[in-house]
Amino acid sequence: MTVSRTADPNVSKPAKVARDMAEPEDAGQIRMGELSELLGYSLKRAQLRVFDDFIRCMASLNLTPAQFSVLLLIDRNPGRNQTEIANTLGILRPNFVAMLDSLEGRELCVRVRSANDRRSHNLMLTDKGRGILARAKKLVATKHEARLNEVLGPANRAALLDMLATLARDF
C-alpha cells in the first residue's frame, strides 16, 4: 500500500488562510473527488488510525497488534504448533519464526518439542506471558475499545464489526 501512518493528511496548510486576494483563484482545500466514496480508501485510513491507537494504548507493555494476537491465540489454544497458529493469523511460517523468537526471548511463551511429532513445537504461554496478556486485555478493553465505543457508539461499533467480519469472510 501507500498511505503512510505519520504523514498526517489534510493538514490543510493553515498558512495563508484567507488570502487577501490576488492569486490563481485556487489555493484552497484540495478536492477529494470520488475518493471519499471509495470503501478501500476509508478502510485503509481507518485501519491505520485504529492500529496507531492500539500501539499507543499498549506502549507500556510494548506489544504490537500482531504480537497481541499471537499471545491471545496461544493462550486460547495451548499446544498447537507454529504452522497452525501462523496460518490462522494469516502469517507465513517463515515470517512467524522471528516473531516467536522475540516473544520467547521476552519469556512470554515457549516452544516445546512435541513428543508425538518431533518436528513440531508445541506453543504455550509462560506465567509471565499470561500475566502480560491479562494486562494487555485490560488495556485494550479500558483504553482502546472504550475509545472506539465513544466515537462510534456501542450499536454502531457492533454493526461495524459485523460488516467487517462479513467482508473478511465472504468477499
Add this chain to the structure above:
Amino acid sequence: MTVSRTADPNVSKPAKVARDMAEPEDAGQIRMGELSELLGYSLKRAQLRVFDDFIRCMASLNLTPAQFSVLLLIDRNPGRNQTEIANTLGILRPNFVAMLDSLEGRELCVRVRSANDRRSHNLMLTDKGRGILARAKKLVATKHEARLNEVLGPANRAALLDMLATLARDF
C-alpha cells in the same frame, strides 16, 4: 503490520476431517478467542481483502489503489504540487517521488515547473492519463464497488463508509 495477504487464514485443515476417534481430543478448529471482537483485527483483515479485489479488478490497467488515488486527486486538482498531493494522501514527500516517476514514465501525468515558484512542480494528467483514469473509474464502479454492494447491500455499504470516515476523522 503482520497479517499477510496470501497466507490464507483459517484454511481449517480439511485433511483428516471426521477422525475415527483416538486422538488427543483437540485437533479441531482453532479458537479465535476475543480476537473476533477486536475491531482492529477485523479492520485489517477486511482491508487486505478489499485491496486484493481492487488490484484484481484493475489488473488490465495495472493500477494500484495508491496510483489510482493519485491520478484521481491530480485530475480533480490540476496544478497542485507534489507536496500538496502527497500530503492529502498521507504519503511522505520522499516516497512520492518514485511513485510520480512511475506514473510520469507511463505518460499518465506530467510535472511542469511552476512559473510563480520555480521550486515546485505543477502536476496534471495527460490525455492518456485521463483516459486511463476514466476506464479505471468504470472498472471500480462496475466490478469492485458493485461486488461490495452485493456482499454488504447498499444500505450497509453506506453505513460502513460513514463509520470508517468517522474513525479516520475523529479517532
Add this chain to the structure above:
DNA sequence: ACTATTTGATATGACCAATAACGATTATCG
C-alpha cells in the same frame, strides 16, 4: 544582503511480505 524556510530529490535504514530451499522427522505405500 543574510538567514531561514520550502520544494523536490537522494540515500539509507527499518520493517513486512513472499518464495525457495534445507535438515530433520514422519507418512505413504509398493
Add this chain to the structure above:
DNA sequence: CGATAATCGTTATTGGTCATATCAAATAGT
C-alpha cells in the same frame, strides 16, 4: 522393509513500504 513423498521449523533472499536525514535550488523574511 525400504524408497519416496510430505511436513515442520528454519534460513536466506528478494521486493515492497514506511520513515528519517540530508542536499541543492529557489524563495521568503528581516
